[in-house]
Amino acid sequence: MLKPILQFGAIAALFFLVWFGLDRIDWMTIFQVEKTTKNIEEKLGDLYWDILKKVNDEITDKDVVAPIDSLLTRICERNDIDREKIKLHLVDKDEVNAFALPDYHMVVYTGLIEDCENEAELCGIIAHELAHLEKGHIMQKLVKEVGLAVLISMTSGNGNPEIIKQAVKVLTSSAYDRKLETEADLTGAEYLINAGIDPEAFAAFMFRMSEQEKGLPDQLYWVSTHPGSEERTQAILDYIEDREVKVEMILDSTQWMTLKENISKN
Amino acid sequence: MTTSSIGYIPGDHEAEKASNSYLMSLIAVIAGLPLPIINLIATVIFYLGNRKGTYFVRWHCTQALLSQFSLLIINSNGFWWTVGILFRDGEVTNEYIAYMITAFLFNLVEFIATIYTAIQVRKGKHIEWWFYGDLTNMICKK
Numbered sequence: 001m002l003k004p005i006l007q008f009g010a011i012a013a014l015f016f017l018v019w020f021g022l023d024r025i026d027w028m029t030i031f032q033v034e035k036t037t038k039n040i041e042e043k044l045g046d047l048y049w050d051i052l053k054k055v056n057d058e059i060t061d062k063d064v065v066a067p068i069d070s071l072l073t074r075i076c077e078r079n080d081i082d083r084e085k086i087k088l089h090l091v092d093k094d095e096v097n098a099f100a101l102p103d104y105h106m107v108v109y110t111g112l113i114e115d116c117e118n119e120a121e122l123c124g125i126i127a128h129e130l131a132h133l134e135k136g137h138i139m140q141k142l143v144k145e146v147g148l149a150v151l152i153s154m155t156s157g158n159g160n161p162e163i164i165k166q167a168v169k170v171l172t173s174s175a176y177d178r179k180l181e182t183e184a185d186l187t188g189a190e191y192l193i194n195a196g197i198d199p200e201a202f203a204a205f206m207f208r209m210s211e212q213e214k215g216l217p218d219q220l221y222w223v224s225t226h227p228g229s230e231e232r233t234q235a236i237l238d239y240i241e242d243r244e245v246k247v248e249m250i251l252d253s254t255q256w257m258t259l260k261e262n263i264s265k266n
Numbered sequence: 267m268t269t270s271s272i273g274y275i276p277g278d279h280e281a282e283k284a285s286n287s288y289l290m291s292l293i294a295v296i297a298g299l300p301l302p303i304i305n306l307i308a309t310v311i312f313y314l315g316n317r318k319g320t321y322f323v324r325w326h327c328t329q330a331l332l333s334q335f336s337l338l339i340i341n342s343n344g345f346w347w348t349v350g351i352l353f354r355d356g357e358v359t360n361e362y363i364a365y366m367i368t369a370f371l372f373n374l375v376e377f378i379a380t381i382y383t384a385i386q387v388r389k390g391k392h393i394e395w396w397f398y399g400d401l402t403n404m405i406c407k408k
Contacts, residue, residue: 001404003400004397004400004401004404007396007397007400008397010397011336011397015340015368015372018368018371018372019364019365019368020364022364022367022368023360023361023364025360025364026360027360027363027364027367028358028359028360028363031363033358033363037358140357143352143353144353147352147353148351148352148353149352
């Protein structure tokens with residue numbers, strides 16, 4: 001009886017040995033896996049943005065774009081994130097919403113900016129979406145909900161329009177799972193602390209929105225797609241409890257008010 | 267893999283049946299690649315159909331069946347790993363590629379061994395595989 005057991009052990013050992021040995025070879029480079037994944041992401045990002053651009057107006061007015069850009073730039077610079085790779089788009093829409101798309105596209109609706117009481121709140125949302133991008137949550141969510149095969153067919157131009165519509169909806173108006181949201185919240189809070197922005201404002205924004213949401217759920221996309229806001233607010237507050245933040249304003253109150261006025265004019 | 271004697275010379279019809287058990291697993295491997303359980307089911311059916319055959323036929327049906335198990339585990343793992351990548355995490359890792367190549371190599375070795383055994387058994391030679399042969403000897407009694 002012992003002999004077959006030993007023989008089985010030898011086969012299993014051989015298998016793991018071959019596997020381990022082959023794992024030493026950098027197959028990712030040989031098969032250009034990362035390059036292919038990057039290509040798919042790039043194509044998906046462009047596809048998504050093209051679809052959104054067709055039905056929405058992008059704001060290119062420098063007076064509006066420049067202040068938002070300075071907020072994003074501060075967060076990126078202080079967190080060693082390459083600002084150049086992020087494609088920031090401002091969209092003229094009343095919905096209180098912001099979301100990230102594949103290949104570092106970040107979309108912010110004017111409705112969200114109008115709802116923020118100060119720059120720190122807006123930075124909170126930007127940092128949260130930036131965390132989704134940096135942690136690779138976008139592709140994880142798409143693969144989970146749409147499927148890799150469908151995504152590849154979309155990028156090759158063979159996607160069914162109905163499926164593409166659904167795939168767009170997945171990123172613009174549905175939540176990430178709780179684990180990913182919490183990770184983005186806390187990473188976002190860390191980005192804010194590093195950038196000298198008060199993370200408590202982000203928690204306050206979430207709390208305020210969740211209160212308002214009870215009255216008008218349809219317009220507040222960002223909060224209605226980010227459920228459990230009260231618990232998450234608490235989680236952020238717990239995370240930053242003992243942290244010291246040296247707040248450095250990016251826009252002064254006049255610049256912030258001007259930004260809001262310019263948005264309402266658009 | 268060794269050639270040994272079973273104490274008698276099998277007849278032509280016996281050799282054909284015994285050899286077919288390997289061919290069965292071979293064909294089923296090809297058909298069952300996406301779902302590794304198929305080749306096991308096919309071999310089990312063939313085994314059940316021949317378990318009352320002569321010793322030579324029974325012995326080789328058993329060895330053909332047993333030899334499927336290690337591949338079943340390896341291929342099932344590879345299959346579910348792939349499903350996980352396609353529908354859940356979407357991340358192809360170096361570890362995964364190495365696993366799939368290892369699985370392919372083991373499948374290839376077994377594929378070649380199966381063809382060789384099917385040919386030899388068809389000629390009436392008694393081929394015992396390393397490990398599976400010993401296991402079969404423990405299960406299959408004259």
